Amino acid sequence: xxxxxxxxxxxxxxxxxxxxxxxxxxxxxxxxxxxxxxxxxxxxxxxxxxxxxxxxxxxxxxxxxxxxxxxxxxxxxxxxxxxxxxxxxxxxxxxxxxxxxxxxxxxxxxxxxxxxxxxxxxxxxxxxxxxxxxxxxxxxxxxxxxxxxxxxxxxxxxxxxxxxxxxxxxxxxxxxxxxxxxxxxxxxxxxxxxxxxxxxxxxxxxxxxxxxxxxxxxxxxxxxxxxxxxxxxxxxxxxxxxxxxxxxxxxxxxxxxxxxxxxxxxxxxxxxxxxxxxxxxxxxxxxxxxxxxxxxxxxxxxxxxxxxxxxxxxxxxxxxxxxxxxxxxxxxxxxxxxxxxxxxxxxxxxxxxxxxxxxxxxxxxxxxxxxxxxxxxxxxxxxxxxxxxxxxxxxxxxxxxxxxxxxxxxxxxxxxxxxxxxxxxxxxxxxxxxxxxxxxxxxxxx
Numbered sequence: 359x360x361x362x363x364x365x366x367x368x369x370x371x372x373x374x375x376x377x378x379x380x381x382x383x384x385x386x387x388x389x390x391x392x393x394x395x396x397x398x399x400x401x402x403x404x405x406x407x408x409x410x411x412x413x414x415x416x417x418x419x420x421x422x423x424x425x426x427x428x429x430x431x432x433x434x435x436x437x438x439x440x441x442x443x444x445x446x447x448x449x450x451x452x453x454x455x456x457x458x459x460x461x462x463x464x465x466x467x468x469x470x471x472x473x474x475x476x477x478x479x480x481x482x483x484x485x486x487x488x489x490x491x492x493x494x495x496x497x498x499x500x501x502x503x504x505x506x507x508x509x510x511x512x513x514x515x516x517x518x519x520x521x522x523x524x525x526x527x528x529x530x531x532x533x534x535x536x537x538x539x540x541x542x543x544x545x546x547x548x549x550x551x552x553x554x555x556x557x558x559x560x561x562x563x564x565x566x567x568x569x570x571x572x573x574x575x576x577x578x579x580x581x582x583x584x585x586x587x588x589x590x591x592x593x594x595x596x597x598x599x600x601x602x603x604x605x606x607x608x609x610x611x612x613x614x615x616x617x618x619x620x621x622x623x624x625x626x627x628x629x630x631x632x633x634x635x636x637x638x639x640x641x642x643x644x645x646x647x648x649x650x651x652x653x654x655x656x657x658x659x660x661x662x663x664x665x666x667x668x669x670x671x672x673x674x675x676x677x678x679x680x681x682x683x684x685x686x687x688x689x690x691x692x693x694x695x696x697x698x699x700x701x702x703x704x705x706x707x708x709x710x711x712x713x714x715x716x717x718x719x720x721x722x723x724x725x726x727x728x729x730x731x732x733x734x735x736x737x738x739x740x741x742x743x744x745x746x747x748x749x750x751x752x753x754x755x756x757x758x759x760x761x762x763x764x765x766x767x768x769x770x771x772x773x774x775x776x777x778x779x780x781x782x783x784x785x786x787x788x789x790x791x792x793x794x795x796x797x798x799x800x801x802x803x804x
Contacts, residue, residue, distance in 0.1 A: 373421045374409065376544040378447065385420040385451055389427075395456075396430055402734035403715040404435030404460060404491070405665060405704025408448070409544060411439035411464075412551040414591070414710045418544075419444040422707075423451035423459070431715050433734040435460035435704065437489060437665075440509045442630075443545045446496040449745065453780035458738040462491035462635065462702075465509060467620040468612055471655055477645035478637050481604035485612045488620040488656075489635040489665050490627035491702055492737050494745040502629040505622060510547060512618060517548055520608040524557070527607035528575060531561045550602050551708065554594050557601075576600045591710035624660040631744055631752040633737070635663040635702055640671055641686030649693060657697050662751070662763065663737070664699040666690065667706060668730070669713055672722045684722055691726045698764045700771070701726075701733035732771045739774030746787050749799075755792045769796045776803035 372384040403426075408419045417425070419436060426434040434457050436448050445461040452459030466479065469486045479485040498506065521535045533539065538556045539548045561568045569587060573580040576596070586593045602608045610616065624634040636656045638646065645652055653664070671687040674680040694701060705712045718727055744750025751770055760766035777783045786803055794802065 369421055369424055373424060374416050374418045381418050381420040381447070385424055385454065388424055389454055392427070395427060398426070398430045398432035398457065400432050400731050401430075401715050401718045402433035402435075402731060403431060403704040403707075404433065404702045404734050404737060405437045405462075405667065405706055406434065407706055407708045408436050408438055408444045410441055410443040411547060412543075412549045412708050414551075414708055414712070417707065419448035420451045423448065423455040423457055425714065426452070426457045427455040429714055431457070433458045433460075433731075433738055435462060435491065435702065435734070435737065437462040437464045437491070437704070439464050439466075439547070439549055440506075440513045441545060441547045442493055442496050442498065442506060443547065444496075445493050449494070449741070456779050458734075458742075458774065458779045460491060460734075460737040460741045461493045462489055462632070463493065463623070463626070464489045464637070465623050466617050467623060468614060468617040469620055469655075470614070472645050472652065475645035475648075476643040477652065478639035478643070480639075480643065482612060485617060486620060487637045487639075488623050489637050489702075490623055490630075490632045491635045491663060491665075492633040492740045492744065492751065493630050494632075494741060494750075495630075498630050502626055505626045505629070508622070509618060509626075513547070513549075516616065517550075517553060519610070520550075520602065521553065523610075524553075524601060524608045527601075528557075531557065531564050531571065533557055533560050550598060551594070553602070554598050557597065558594070572597070595709070620656070621659060628660070628752060631748075631750055633662050633740065633751055634660045635665050636661040636699070637665040638690050639667075640683055641690060642683075649690060653693060653697055653699075657699070662699065663702050663733070664690070664694045664697075665702045665704075668703050668716045668723065668726075669705050672720070673717070688725060691729055695729070698767060700736040700767050701729050702737060703730045703733065735774030736767060736771040737774070739770035739772070739777065742777050742779075742783055742787070743770070743773060746784055747790055747792075749790075749792060759796050769800070772800055773803065776800065 370384055372380050375381050406422050407413050409416050436444055438444055448461055449459050465488055467486050467488045468484050473484040476483050478487045518535050521533055525532050533556045539552050540546050542552045561571055565571045569584045570580055573583040586596050600606055627634045671683040740751040749755050760769055777786055790799055
């Protein structure tokens with residue numbers, strides 16, 4: 359069974375090299391030495407960030423695939439911010455490692471219909487984390503690449519503007535975006551979390567008393583800052599909240615020109631025959647308290663799945679908070695079923711201490727566990743059929759043969775269970791063509 363924390367995973371540093379050929383060689387050397395591992399379990403983390411956006415442990419796509427193999431995680435998905443840079447490497451690596459894999463993208467968007475309400479981005483009315491899942495390659499069409507280029511450019515523009523504002527505010531600590539931030543990422547796709555790391559490094563190098571400097575910058579007592587700095591992940595979150603989020607000197611109120619519209623992400627997904635995916639936080643914001651209204655809007659715009667991070671909604675020490683959030687988790691899962699939305703669940707790995715995979719066996723998750731597992735098989739079923747046979751969820755074949763979305767969801771879920779990962783799955787699919795009916799296809803996979 360999977361370890362609970364990433365810190366327990368040991369792998370050569372070369373598996374997280376910024377050189378792709380070194381990562382590939384390391385992974386295949388590890389696999390060659392590994393022999394026949396125990397079969398993976400029906401547990402899933404479908405929302406891992408790689409180091410192409412931000413992974414708190416610097417894990418590459420190949421490192422994540424190796425982690426899943428060593429921890430017997432049967433289904434693993436990546437979701438990077440703003441880019442598809444990791445897709446080919448990750449799907450090849452999960453194939454080689456014998457893991458059912460999927461790949462997606464996550465983007466901060468602006469939803470004008472909810473411009474005055476917070477949703478899944480705390481403290482940011484109108485800002486919506488929106489996703490698409492089930493991509494099959496990094497090498498996309500020119501139309502899709504144009505959207506990706508726009509996303510990357512808009513993100514970089516926001517980042518550079520934030521660096522300028524923070525440099526003016528902090529005065530004696532300065533960060534150069536090109537020299538200090540971009541080298542922290544292998545593909546030039548920096549996030550707020552990279553900028554946080556760069557400012558912490560800069561303060562350490564540029565001032566004699568970093569704790570005193572940050573105390574003044576945050577408007578806090580020095581002793582409280584010293585205590586916060588003893589917890590590196592907690593301090594990173596503190597800096598981000600104080601300087602970059604609403605009320606901080608780096609923050610700018612979002613609007614039409616600040617973030618792309620969610621429709622742009624849906625357009626990207628359809629251009630790549632992937633699946634637009636809504637995302638839910640915890641049901642407590644003003645927008646998520648109207649989740650039926652919000653989901654109706656997003657489904658109307660094309661969303662066909664729902665992402666959830668379960669651990670933050672049940673694994674809580676405070677019994678009142680736990681009861682409240684667990685109830686909202688059950689409610690949103692029930693609502694997703696009403697809207698025929700498969701669930702994409704995961705623990706992100708973009709902050710220290712997060713689990714490798716949620717505790718699927720926890721009694722609290724028993725009412726929703728099957729929906730979690732089925733959602734993971736659903737996106738894998740789509741991914742493998744689209745990648746190797748162009749018969750995925752958005753294909754003309756699927757839409758003609760399975761026009762009712764609930765039935766189509768059930769088909770791809772069952773296909774995901776029957777199709778093995780890697781070479782074995784490709785052999786299963788060898789004779790299948792668009793002449794097959796869904797029923798015949800499933801029979802052929804027995």
